[in-house]
Amino acid sequence: MHETHRYEHCQHDILGPSPEGYSTRHVSQDELLDFMTELGFSKAFCRRPTQPRSLPIYVEGDFSASVHSPPLAQSGLYKRLHITTTYSWDISPEADNVAALVRALTYRVHPEGVLGSLSCPAFRDIPHPSADDDVNGLSLADIFETHKSNLSSFDAVLVREPHKFVEMANTLFVQSDLDNVQLWDCVYLIEQLATAQVDGGPPELVDAWERLIEAGLSDTLVPLFCHLHHTAVMLAIMKITQCVMQSHSGVANELRFQTSPALKRVFEEFWLHLGRHVTIIRGIGDTEGFGLVYHESEPIVYAIHVRSQLFALTMYCLLVAVYPNVDIGIRPQIYRMICRAGLLCWFYPDCVPPDLDAEVDGQFKYTVVFPGYFLSVYATSSEASGLTELDLDTFVREDIIGEYGAEAFIVRFTNDVLIDLRGKVHTVKHFNDLNASIRNAKHILVHPEFRRYYTSSGFIQALCDVAEYPRLRRYSHPPEVERSQECTHSRRLNRRALLDSSSIAHAAKPLLRSGILPVLAQSSILFAQAGRENDRECLYLLDNAVEPFMIIAGGARARGSERDQELFDAIEQSIKPDWYPTIHVLRDLSSRDGESPGRCKQMIKVWTDLGNALGLQEKKEKARYERERKRVAQLCAWEECEFHQVTPPTSTRACAGCGEVRYCSRACQQTDWAKGGHKRQCKRLKSEAYVPHTRV
Structure with missing residues (x-):
């Protein structure tokens, strides 16, 4: 041979x-x-x-x-x-x-x-x-x-x-x-x-x-x-x-466990044993040890080959891991072992074969393989896999935080998924894979251990940037797709993430500093514009994301201590510039969009309740909003212009495209279009009701 x-x-x-x-x-x-x-x-x-x-x-x-x-x-x-x-x-x-x-x-x-x-x-x-x-x-x-x-x-x-x-x-x-x-x-x-x-x-x-x-x-x-604890044997x-599994697969590449009981036993026993020893691969250096036998062409086992083979095997098992057939009857523990291997592959870029790494599709497939695919056994496919919330909690504590650390995980997710991949989205499938990765990762990132790194890792800022990234908006024109993308941001920051296993101040302050409330305001409007009439899940998530701040504000207002007052003021300062504009746009949408009155009414109640908890008065905030609009209408929208803060000697003229921003001269308009980002913003303003951003 x-x-x-x-x-x-x-x-x-x-x-x-x-x-x-x-x-x-x-x-x-x-x-x-x-x-x-x-x-x-x-x-x-x-x-x-x-x-x-x-x-x-x-x-x-x-x-x-x-x-x-x-x-x-x-x-x-x-x-x-x-x-x-x-x-x-x-x-x-x-x-x-x-x-x-x-x-x-x-x-x-x-x-x-x-x-x-x-x-x-x-x-x-x-x-x-x-x-x-x-x-x-x-x-x-x-x-x-x-x-x-x-x-x-x-x-x-x-x-x-x-x-x-x-x-x-x-x-x-x-x-x-x-x-x-x-x-x-x-x-x-x-x-x-x-x-x-x-x-x-x-x-x-x-x-x-x-x-x-x-x-x-x-x-x-x-x-x-x-x-399998011997690396060469592994x-x-x-x-x-x-x-062996490929040889037993059918035309659609499904594993035919019903016709081959031996294969099912091999599959389960293999993953149970490999899952117990997969962390060995983490600890090996460039060269690990001697091969199977002395007469091999090169009897040295290199770490990169072990990890590459693990990557190939786990990718092959995606069929079972992501689309589990209820008739297969694989034990839930097996899915956890597959996820454990997928997690290790995700943390080691050297797993990717050179030919796969050279392709955009290959890079995308590798980067989203864990958050976008494997994690689905705990989310969209949890009913078929049999994994529970308790199983997920165990996986997060032992396999992610215990082996790699919360900071390492959130930094990798932020840099490699949110930041790096947003520039590599070239197809609708890429967009959907990125969206699925963010959606699935919420089940992990709401764990208390990750909260301290929300800001320092750049996670919150990256989420905001993903929502505004020009390339992504190209693939998000269907309202339900964009609404889903924006609501994903809210999902990470629900009531549990803010209140459980942590002091209220410790959880809320980093989020406020990162501008979470303006993001939720934008998400609420996008939800109201979405094409589906009854999306209870997204409403529930947005409500739960806003409600903790209402609870915090109400409690702080009632207690009145100096520390509580400081937190109360932080919430008020964070939401005040966006509170009435959000309600105003929702009401406007409700009056002119025949499909969204129900959703608008629901979201108006959410934001009105938050304002009541903060003691905001709608008439007063409306007057402030109108004054600000009139003031801004007199200024030049180009931020580096001397008349961005000072009233120019001549009247400003509105942008012919969106009618929302004004300039003191044609030169400022052209500069803002080319350098200031108005080209991207203008297209959105023409098709969407827009919440003025005074701070974001």
């Missing part, structure tokens, strides 16, 4: 230190044999092999920490020879020690009635050599060359007699003798065949894989999952499991 080279290695690659403090280095066959001769092995035992790469070439020893320094064969320097991911041989000339190496390389499980032909040569026995016999003893090269001959026979059984191979694999996996190379040779051969299947290898190998599946490979895999098993 042809091996695929995963990557190039440095001549003196270093693996991390062992518990004893030894590191692993690549050495040449000559360097290894010279050292063994010096250590006391016989010259016959250290004869040079006839074939290149016959011997293991990764040695654990007391090497220099520098990757550039060659591994000199000093006395006592080389300690162990890596054979498999779970077995290393002590480099020592004692006869018992040499016999232990032979036992480790001897195949113990044989197929009955298969081997012995030219196409499937029989397994050869490896004699027990004498380490100090220069005349009749075998060499180290003989031992490993005999093992490789047996590996070729094992491969022949796999390709030509898949049923026999599955029987052998079942025995090996159940016995799980971690000190015997045949176990990992078996896994290695299956992994190579799975890779050939995925990569479209030679027809005979693709056919062999299909016959291996028919022979019941799925039934044999479960015992292997106990060894990498191989992820490849094999994904290929």
Whole structure:
């Protein structure tokens, strides 16, 4: 079977230190044999092999920490020879020690009635050599060359007699003798065949894989999952499991658990075990450890390959994670394990294959994969997945905050989703994915641990910017889509987020400083303009987002302490400039829009109640609003103009496009259009009732 080279290695690659403090280095066959001769092995035992790469070439020893320094064969320097991911041989000339190496390389499980032909040569026995016999003893090269001959026979059984191979694999996996190379040779051969299947290898190998599946490979895999804490095993098993699941998928790529109970068991057991060990991947460096077996083309496991494979597997499982079929019957715990893996992939950009990362669609898919897709098992698909609010709370506390920290999560979400992706929205699907990510993330970001970072992370400001970003407005013309986008902002800041597990002042003040009330005012108007008549959910969310401030204001007013008065004043100052303009626009909408009177009436009540709690008088605020409008009408709208604050000597003229803003000269109008952002604002003002922004 042809091996695929995963990557190039440095001549003196270093693996991390062992518990004893030894590191692993690549050495040449000559360097290894010279050292063994010096250590006391016989010259016959250290004869040079006839074939290149016959011997293991990764040695654990007391090497220099520098990757550039060659591994000199000093006395006592080389300690162990890596054979498999779970077995290393002590480099020592004692006869018992040499016999232990032979036992480790001897195949113990044989197929009955298969081997012995030219196409499937029989397994050869490896004699027990004498380490100090220069005349009749075998060499180290003989031992490993005999093992490789047996590996070729094992491969022949796999390709030509898949049923026999599955029987052998079942025995090996159940016995799980971690000190015997045949176990990992078996896994290695299956992994190579799975890779050939995925990569479209030679027809005979693709056919062999299909016959291996028919022979019941799925039934044999479960015992292997106990060894997923070994990174090399994790990498191989992820490849094999994904290929097995793909082989059992139907035309629509759904997993056919009803017709394959074994597949369901494999799927569940795999995710239960992988979910418990997935955090291992977080802790690994650039190089993690030795591969499955010494004869791999490059037996070093790199972290980027483990994470990339995890990304590929979790993306494949989106079908089950996002659109769970109630008939499948997967346990809720499995969905949590998949989400745990998806979360890790989301935190590691190196998971993304280069070809995917180079495409805008690929970047978008990767960035929204966790908040936009995986989190839906706790939201839109929670009924089918069986996950509850308690499950979500556990996931947030243990998997997100416990493993990564609240600040790291909200900063990543703010920078990579809200800020970075808003400039990459090129299709309606992009817009919907971004919107879904924000909508789903609300279930996490309302947790008390995130509140202290609402402002410092830039989260609140980024939400406001998303609503106003020019590129996004291009895809949000359907009223219900834009209303949904704006109301998403309110969802994060509902009553629970403001009042639970935190003092009122601690929760409210950062939000007020970030301009949350003007955002809610805009959201209320967009909700009233939306195309759906009865959207109780959005009304409920907006009501719940405004109500806490009404409760806070009422309580502060009643108690009258100095601290309460300070908070009361902050709320009043924050909402006062937008309070009456919001009510005014809602009333105007109600009178001229036949579809929105009901929604306008509901939102007017919300804002009127808030004003009553603050003691605002509508007549007084209306008069102030009219005065401000008249004053602003005399000024130039271009902020850098000298007449933006001072009345110009001549009358201003209104913008012909929207009629809402005025300029002292054509030059100011053109400058504001090009540099001040009025080009974007003007288009909106022509089609929407607009709340004047005095502070935002």
